[in-house]
Amino acid sequence: AISYISGDHTINIRQSYTEATQAVYSAGEKIVTIQSVDSTRRKITNNIDGSTPLFSITGGGLTLTLQNIEIDSTGKPLMTFGGQLLKIESGTFTGTTETLITASAPVTIGTSGTPEFTAQKIVSVTGNNELKIIKGRFSGTSGTTSLITAAGPITIGDGGTPIFKNLGNLSISGVVLKIISGTFDREEGARSIQIVATNNATVTIGGTETSPQFTDLTSLIVNNGTLTIISGSFTNTGPIHKPQEGSLPPLPEPMISTTNTTVTIGSSTTTPQFIALENQVLSVSSGSLTITKGIFTGESTSLPQITTLRVQIVVGTNFNPTFNCPYALNVRTGSMTIRDEFFLGNQTTKIITNDTTVTIGAESGSQPSITNLKQLIIGRPGILNILGGSLTGESSSDPMILTNDTAVTIGSGTSTPSFSSQQALNVIAGSLTITKGIFIGTSNTLPQITTSGIQITYGANFNPTFNCPFALSVI
Known part of the structure; x- marks a missing residue:
């Protein structure tokens, strides 16, 4: 058990094995690394009775690093962590319906390597602790509701490009969410990709040298906060649920919607791209909207790419947003200022x-x-x-x-x-x-x-x- 180790230590796993005893730690400060002894990755299989996690870190100042190791925790949690810091640098970590990692401390994933995770829910961070995902492959299942959750700030892709499959719903309240880089898509039949931010949350997507990719993004919702989309590609192909026979099709919801929020799109050096073929890109109610750059592509003649209500809009501050769509803007009860270059694209709108x-x-x-x-x-x-x-x-x-x-x-x-x-x-x-x-x-x-x-x-x-x-x- 980790508690038996005195001082900082590296545990080298020399052979694959099945573990039937939980590793427990609740003492003082310590730095421990668990890894395979060489470049050949060893496998640990969690075979503890019941739904018992392989690791239980209940307190103290433990900094734990997992790298170059494979852990199969099918049917069971992998870890509950309440130490100082959890770092997962590389390896393969597999589960099923249980949350793989539950932490009440900061978690950093993929600083130096690209770990791979597969489970219905991969990580849950409680308290005001940061979840930082730099690199990695994160695969949910068709039943995934929320692949990752955190009560504190979340940073994704700061120095790497993590890959998410079947993210499900990512919700934050009153904290900072930064999605600097990464790719997000889902399998057919999986839950829709949704990001929800409330209670004065700050959401920043993209960077001056990065471009997150969202494929089939159902909804990005920000209420009473700030949304800054610096760069990225955002695609929505329309309603994901087919109507029952004899019923009317569902009214498409906007891909991005905000209420009482300051919204900024594009920058002097970046041009985010939005494709919403059968619905709207953006609905803004109250707050403000500044579009510096952006490419908006759609096909609907009845739904505008952007709808606003009680909003101050500034379009094209020294640069040229482009609308490739039949219906660009619907503005109600507010103001709209079109400055400098403003191109409506390659079709009349x-x-x-x-x-x-x-x-x-x-x-x-x-x-x-x-x-x-x-x-x-x-x-x-x-x-x-x-x-x-x-x-x-x-x-x-x-x-x-x-x-x-x-x-x-x-x-x-x-x-x-x-x-x-x-x-x-x-x-x-x-x-x-x-x-x-x-x-x-x-x-x-x-x-x-x-x-x-x-x-x-x-x-x-x-x-x-x-x-x-x-x-x-x-x-």
């Missing part, structure tokens, strides 16, 4: 707002370039300020910009936005002030600007320019 203040461009500095814009719809009551930039629409008879009960201002004394479309603007109710602007069109039957029941202020000491056969229709 629409943006819809309600009860929102929308600002495009600025009176000075770099300006946005919005291409392939199918339609920007500003619902009542709204404010639309197009101060600068260029907006290019598709070849359609529908107006590129449609407003209802909205105060619309175009241009300023120092900036001149440009519009290129069959029909640039249709303003219903509200007001329209055109200080500066360049309107380019080719249609003889469609006016660049149509208004209905509004007050128009034109020029205001400056000269808007219309390069088109049909400039205005005022009703």
Whole structure:
């Protein structure tokens, strides 16, 4: 037993064997390493009666390292650990339905090697103790609910790329979760991949030189906290549950949803990618949303890639997010500022707002370039300020910009936005002030600007320019 060893010690396992006696330790400070005697990995099989773990570390200051060893704890826990620090550097560790490792102390996995774990639940860390997973292969089963759990902070992939199969649900409350690198996917029939953070938790995904990969991520939920997605690839192919015969299909849930949370996507040097073919990438309720960079890909014509409610949005701060989707944004009761470059991707897309203040461009500095814009719809009551930039629409008879009960201002004394479309603007109710602007069109039957029941202020000491056969229709 470990308690019999005096001082720091390395236990070299010389041959594989079956263990029927539990290793117990509850004394003072000690550093112990258990490993195979050479590069050939030895195997220990847990054959203790009942559901008894192979190791029971109940107290004291033990730092225990396991490396280059194989432990088969099928049907039983591998360890309960309450020492100073548990380090698992390399080896193979196998279980079934029991939690392999339960720790009330910090746990570090894969600093120097790549250990492999297979069990329905691999590690559970209680108290305010950090779980740090640097490298390793972690495989759950089809019945895995939560492959790893921790009450304290969690760091994944800081210096390595761990691999997770069948993660299940990863939940945190009021602590820090960092997923710097790693790959996450699931087998067919396994539980969906979900990450839930509540109670002022801070979630950071990615890094400036790393890119976590999430395949078939069902949901990332952050409530009352902070979410920063620096980099990574996030894929959701749609609902995982098929409807019963004769019933309606389930409404797809957003891949990422937040409430009362500060959300930041992308950085000056990184571009996270989101693919949600049949549902939404992001739903933000209250809080704020800043999209510096990102590529958003979807196929749904009825569900927007991003939905917000009571949120301040800033899109494209010095950089260019890209939307490859029919429906990019739905913004309700908040504000949206589109700065600098803003590309809508390789297909025409629409943006819809309600009860929102929308600002495009600025009176000075770099300006946005919005291409392939199918339609920007500003619902009542709204404010639309197009101060600068260029907006290019598709070849359609529908107006590129449609407003209802909205105060619309175009241009300023120092900036001149440009519009290129069959029909640039249709303003219903509200007001329209055109200080500066360049309107380019080719249609003889469609006016660049149509208004209905509004007050128009034109020029205001400056000269808007219309390069088109049909400039205005005022009703």
